[in-house]
Amino acid sequence: MKISFKINGAQRTVDVDGDTPLLWVIRDGLDLKGTKFGCGKAACGACTIHVNGGAVRSCAYPVKLAEGKEVTTIEGLGEGDALHPVQQAWKEEVVPQCGYCQPGFMMATAAMLDKIPNPTDEDIDNNIINVCRCATYYRMRKAIHRAAAIQSQTNIQ
Amino acid sequence: MKRNAIFYLMFTCIFVGLTVGLAHFAAASPDIEIQNTNVKNENKSLAAFSKVMDVVTHKRCVNCHPAGDRPRQGEDSHIHYFNVQRGADGNGLAGYTCETCHHKENNDVAGVPGAPHWALAPREMAWEGKTRVEIATQIMDPVRNGGKSAEEIKKHMTEDELVLWAWAPGVDDEGVARELPPLSKEEWIIAVKEWIDNGAEIPAK
Numbered sequence: 001m002k003i004s005f006k007i008n009g010a011q012r013t014v015d016v017d018g019d020t021p022l023l024w025v026i027r028d029g030l031d032l033k034g035t036k037f038g039c040g041k042a043a044c045g046a047c048t049i050h051v052n053g054g055a056v057r058s059c060a061y062p063v064k065l066a067e068g069k070e071v072t073t074i075e076g077l078g079e080g081d082a083l084h085p086v087q088q089a090w091k092e093e094v095v096p097q098c099g100y101c102q103p104g105f106m107m108a109t110a111a112m113l114d115k116i117p118n119p120t121d122e123d124i125d126n127n128i129i130n131v132c133r134c135a136t137y138y139r140m141r142k143a144i145h146r147a148a149a150i151q152s153q154t155n156i157q
Numbered sequence: 158m159k160r161n162a163i164f165y166l167m168f169t170c171i172f173v174g175l176t177v178g179l180a181h182f183a184a185a186s187p188d189i190e191i192q193n194t195n196v197k198n199e200n201k202s203l204a205a206f207s208k209v210m211d212v213v214t215h216k217r218c219v220n221c222h223p224a225g226d227r228p229r230q231g232e233d234s235h236i237h238y239f240n241v242q243r244g245a246d247g248n249g250l251a252g253y254t255c256e257t258c259h260h261k262e263n264n265d266v267a268g269v270p271g272a273p274h275w276a277l278a279p280r281e282m283a284w285e286g287k288t289r290v291e292i293a294t295q296i297m298d299p300v301r302n303g304g305k306s307a308e309e310i311k312k313h314m315t316e317d318e319l320v321l322w323a324w325a326p327g328v329d330d331e332g333v334a335r336e337l338p339p340l341s342k343e344e345w346i347i348a349v350k351e352w353i354d355n356g357a358e359i360p361a362k
Contacts, residue, residue: 019266021266021267040266040267041267041268041269041330042257042258042264042267042269043238043239043330048257054254054256054257055252055253055254055257056256056257057257057258057267059267060258060260060264060266060267060269061260061264062260062262062264062266065260065261108252108253111252111253112251112252112253113252114252115251115252116251116252123252125240126240126242126250126253127250127251127252127253128252128253129239129240129253
């Protein structure tokens with residue numbers, strides 16, 4: 001089955017079984033390895049991407065549903081060489097330990113900041129429910145507040 | 158002549174009496190008929206009510222008609238994992254919506270259920286912890302059913318894809334089929350129609 005969608009700004013068409021998880025099309029078909037497999041049941045959030053701007057667990061998203069939509073992965077979060085405020089904050093706060101789950105966290109955070117530009121700790125607790133086995137949550141909380149500040153400054157400029 | 162007059166008078170009285178009596182009987186018959194029909198329909202509606210409530214109180218329905226702002230899930234109706242919450246519109250929180258995981262159809266690879274317009278029922282439509290009478294009264298109350306008429310409720314309950322998902326709920330994350338409601342889909346549709354078409358009767362208790 002042929003499915004066409006835009007991914008990180010580029011129009012792509014794939015010819016696969018429509019029930020294939022979008023995660024595997026992204027990683028194996030389109031060779032974008034930033035999105036990670038974690039649990040395969042939409043629980044851990046390592047595979048989080050954006051579909052039409054909203055956070056989606058790509059391991060539980062059949063590729064056929066992506067037809068005509070705009071998909072963004074961690075590779076397309078920033079614009080060109082410019083880091084997205086979330087990526088910048090993650091770098092400043094030295095968030096990752098092993099790093100495996102971090103793309104999913106950053107994509108979830110970017111989706112949240114799009115709706116809640118200045119989140120409270122409670123907003124973060126409620127909206128960012130991904131799992132990090134290195135327990136980098138404390139640094140991530142700092143980075144999320146920092147990302148909100150960077151994004152706010154960027155928007156003002 | 159006098160005897161003839163008395164006989165004529167008696168005959169007239171008997172004739173008039175019979176005529177009035179028959180007319181009264183004829184007039185009374187439809188009332189009796191209507192009364193019998195009403196009793197029959199009420200009983201039919203009450204019998205269907207029981208079937209409808211067997212389904213409505215099943216976990217496949219109640220899990221997404223929770224009391225409060227946390228959906229339930231699974232065969233034991235535990236609080237939905239991952240801190241899932243109702244949010245402002247019943248579709249989750251701003252950055253973490255139902256669509257983050259649930260889509261328009263079941264995903265049996267991941268064990269994530271899905272159906273069109275997957276969302277929590279509004280808070281005023283909560284069924285969890287309520288009696289059958291309370292639930293039925295609520296379902297038929299336009300103030301608490303989204304302003305729906307009886308016909309609209311019937312259509313919603315028998316045609317809405319999210320309602321009918323209960324009969325095709327897919328498998329869980331271990332690949333185990335989710336439990337179905339106690340009636341078949343066809344029996345459910347008949348029961349809803351019988352309940353509502355016959356007056357949407359609700360028992361006193």
